[in-house]
Amino acid sequence: MTIAHVCFGCARDLAGVRAVRDPHYALSLVICPGCGKTYVRQTHPFHTRWIASLRIGTAITALIFQNAVAVTLIFSTLAVIAGAFVLGYAAMNGELTPQAMINLGVSLAAVSIVTGAWLTAGLSHISRWRAWLGWMLLVVLLVGLSAAVSLAALAGRVPDLVSWIVGTSVITVAACVPLGIIMVLALAGIPLGKLILSAHRAFVRGRFRWRRRRRALGATLL
Amino acid sequence: MNAIDPVDDKQANVSEQRVSVIVGDRLCVHCGYNLTGQNIYREPHYDLLIARCPECGSVASVLEYPVLGRWANRWAALIAALWVLVLLVIWLGTSGALFGLSMATGAEGARNEFRTYIEDSYKQWEAQQGGVTALNTAPGAVNTTFATAGGTVIMLPPGTPPQISAFINRGSRFAKFTTWWSLQDKVTLVQGAGGVRAVIDPRAFLMWVPLSMVAFILGCFWGIALLRRRRLGLLIWVGVIMATAGVYALIPTLIWLYEEPSYPWSAAERIVAPPLLVLSLAYAVVPLSIGVLVGRPLARRLIHTLLPPKLRSSLSLLWTTDGYDPPRV
Numbered sequence: 001m002t003i004a005h006v007c008f009g010c011a012r013d014l015a016g017v018r019a020v021r022d023p024h025y026a027l028s029l030v031i032c033p034g035c036g037k038t039y040v041r042q043t044h045p046f047h048t049r050w051i052a053s054l055r056i057g058t059a060i061t062a063l064i065f066q067n068a069v070a071v072t073l074i075f076s077t078l079a080v081i082a083g084a085f086v087l088g089y090a091a092m093n094g095e096l097t098p099q100a101m102i103n104l105g106v107s108l109a110a111v112s113i114v115t116g117a118w119l120t121a122g123l124s125h126i127s128r129w130r131a132w133l134g135w136m137l138l139v140v141l142l143v144g145l146s147a148a149v150s151l152a153a154l155a156g157r158v159p160d161l162v163s164w165i166v167g168t169s170v171i172t173v174a175a176c177v178p179l180g181i182i183m184v185l186a187l188a189g190i191p192l193g194k195l196i197l198s199a200h201r202a203f204v205r206g207r208f209r210w211r212r213r214r215r216a217l218g219a220t221l222l
Numbered sequence: 223m224n225a226i227d228p229v230d231d232k233q234a235n236v237s238e239q240r241v242s243v244i245v246g247d248r249l250c251v252h253c254g255y256n257l258t259g260q261n262i263y264r265e266p267h268y269d270l271l272i273a274r275c276p277e278c279g280s281v282a283s284v285l286e287y288p289v290l291g292r293w294a295n296r297w298a299a300l301i302a303a304l305w306v307l308v309l310l311v312i313w314l315g316t317s318g319a320l321f322g323l324s325m326a327t328g329a330e331g332a333r334n335e336f337r338t339y340i341e342d343s344y345k346q347w348e349a350q351q352g353g354v355t356a357l358n359t360a361p362g363a364v365n366t367t368f369a370t371a372g373g374t375v376i377m378l379p380p381g382t383p384p385q386i387s388a389f390i391n392r393g394s395r396f397a398k399f400t401t402w403w404s405l406q407d408k409v410t411l412v413q414g415a416g417g418v419r420a421v422i423d424p425r426a427f428l429m430w431v432p433l434s435m436v437a438f439i440l441g442c443f444w445g446i447a448l449l450r451r452r453r454l455g456l457l458i459w460v461g462v463i464m465a466t467a468g469v470y471a472l473i474p475t476l477i478w479l480y481e482e483p484s485y486p487w488s489a490a491e492r493i494v495a496p497p498l499l500v501l502s503l504a505y506a507v508v509p510l511s512i513g514v515l516v517g518r519p520l521a522r523r524l525i526h527t528l529l530p531p532k533l534r535s536s537l538s539l540l541w542t543t544d545g546y547d548p549p550r551v
Contacts, residue, residue, distance in 0.1 A: 024267050025281040038268035040283035046294045055536040059529060063537075066528040125530040134527075153428055 009035035069118055076111045077139050077182060078146065083107065084178040085171075112182045116189020121196040132183065139179055140172060147171035238263035241271060244284070250275035251282055309447060316440045317466035320510070323433040324467070324502030325474065328495030331426040332487075336494070339415045341486040347402050400482040403489055412493060422494055433502060434509040441513015446521050448514075449543045456514040464507055471499055518544060525549075 005014040012034040019028040019041040028041040083104050090096045115135070123131040148168045242262040250257055255277040262284055265272050271284045412421050444463075445456060478496060483489040522540050529537075531549065538548035 022268070025265075025272070027270075027281065027283055029268065038270065040270060042283065049294075052536075059525075059533040059536040062529055062533050063525060067524075070528070123528070126527065149428075149431055153425075 005030065005039070005041070007032040007035060007037055007039070009037040014039065066122055069122060073111070073115055073118060074139065074142060076107075077115070077179070078142060080104070080108050080111050080182065081143060081175045081178045085174070108178070108182060109185060112185030113189040113192065115182065116186030117193040117196060118189075119186065120190045120193025121200070122193075124193075124197055132186075136179065136183060140176065143175040143179075144168055144172040147175075237266045238272075244273055248273075248282075248284075250278060250280055252280040253278040257282065312443070312447075313463065314466065316444070317463050317470060319436050319440065320433070320463070320503065320506045321467040321470040323429060323436060324471070324499050324506060325495075327426050327429040327433065327502040328498040329491060330429060331422050331498040332490035332494040333421060333423040336415050336421045337486050337490040340411070340489050343411070343414075344399055344402050344486060348398060399486070399489075400484055403482050408493055421490075422498070426498065430502065430505060433506055437506045437509035438513040441510040441515075442517035442520060443513075445514040445517020446540070449518075449539065453515060457511060460507060460511050460514055463510065464503065467503055467506070471503060474499070522546075 005017075006012070007014055009032060012032055014030050014032055017030050017033065019030050021027075022029045030039045030041045031037070032039070087096065087100060087104055090100065119131050119135060120128075148164070151164055151167045151171075240261050241264050244257050244260050244262060246258065248257045249255065253275060255275050257273050257275060260273045260276065262271055262273050264270075265281075272281050273284055274281055412418065415421050441460070444459060448456060448459060451459065475496060478492050483492050518540060525534055525537055525540070526549065534549040541548045
């Protein structure tokens with residue numbers, strides 16, 4: 001419900017009258033259809049602050065959503081890389097089962113496609129090569145970090161520094177193989193990301209048009 | 223939006239009738255210049271009251287809605303009070319989290335070998351001293367045999383449940399451990415166990431990984447929440463948080479000081495935990511300080527990376543508060 005805006009001349013409520021941009025001062029003017037008096041349409045401070053709060057809320061929600069997706073994808077990618085290591089170890093011991101391979105393949109494909117779609121749709125405002133390269137570097141960094149912490153914890157005491165650094169480096173370099181496969185498969189997620197992006201844009205455009213039509217309808221009725 | 227060139231009052235249209243003067247603070251909606259002291263005119267086109275900004279020449283209407291009621295201010299006060307309450311809770315929570323993780327480092331700090339060493343030392347002493355033994359004289363009751371050389375034997379009346387004699391035996395053991403502990407020179411005990419390195423378990427320092435992460439994240443939160451504080455103010459706030467964590471740390475410290483331990487595990491903790499607690503709290507200052515200092519730049523970088531330009535502008539306060547230009551749309 002719009003705030004009442006009563007004409008001082010004829011007491012008609014101008015709340016539903018659409019404002020026009022005046023050519024002289026660029027002010028939003030409302031001309032009373034009853035007596036022809038002119039008023040300036042100004043937004044009520046309460047309404048302005050409410051709209052500003054809603055905008056901040058939307059931005060924070062989007063930030064939380066983006067962070068949640070990023071964190072989920074990071075952990076999923078780390079889990080798939082760890083799964084690939086476990087599978088490699090099982091293969092060396094001759095304990096590899098077809099079911100384990102299928103499970104890893106499905107997880108790898110799912111994580112890759114979602115990653116590709118998110119890097120395309122969620123980070124569409126930054127150049128593609130920066131988004132993809134940055135993402136890869138972030139995952140490699142986190143693999144190295146988790147490897148360093150895990151090795152320190154597994155050693156049972158403060159580990160020998162050289163073997164700790166070598167172990168961490170070997171794990172990090174080895175993780176680049178499954179990560180590379182994920183990033184190559186992620187290319188398949190680009191069309192999905194583009195589809196999500198155009199669907200979102202169409203939704204926003206549609207909502208904007210609907211609001212404009214509704215406003216125009218309200219003005220006509222009054 | 224405004225096609226009119228910057229003008230001053232002298233350039234105002236001659237047909238505009240000067241009505242009054244702005245005496246209060248009123249900012250130009252375009253450039254933010256304070257219009258106080260500017261003339262109010264009755265303009266000829268629409269008969270509206272206007273003022274001109276002498277800086278950018280924008281025309282500002284001085285007709286506006288009156289505020290509907292007092293509820294806007296009431297809501298603002300309520301929201302501000304809630305925000306202060308939330309910050310208060312998070313402040314106590316931050317100190318509690320840092321204290322808890324530091325305490326965990328201290329609790330995990332004693333080596334099992336040191337605990338065993340204390341227990342063995344005590345058992346040797348106990349074997350020499352004897353003890354209090356509660357014998358149940360009930361017909362058919364089974365009594366455990368204790369080393370009672372020089373000790374006391376309490377004869378319980380017939381019909382006493384066996385749980386009572388077990389309770390007295392256990393209680394006397396705890397009491398004896400406390401007595402033994404009070405006789406010990408702690409420095410000699412640590413040296414006897416092989417020195418500080420043999421007493422402290424280095425794996426306890428792995429607890430510093432979550433401590434660093436939690437302190438850094440909470441530091442980032444405070445860096446963003448205390449928007450108006452500059453670097454020095456933020457570092458003072460770190461001091462306040464750590465002082466509160468220090469107050470929390472007084473509780474176990476006082477218990478350690480005034481209550482003797484009753485079993486080897488708590489005795490080992492009593493020697494190792496206090497220095498580790500203090501060390502961990504001192505260490506927590508580093509990630510917390512880094513967090514408060516990089517919190518805002520990190521948030522700006524995160525917003526820049528994760529949000530499209532349209533949404534960034536709503537959070538422009540993070541830029542303007544540090545004197546930067548707001549993010550461009």
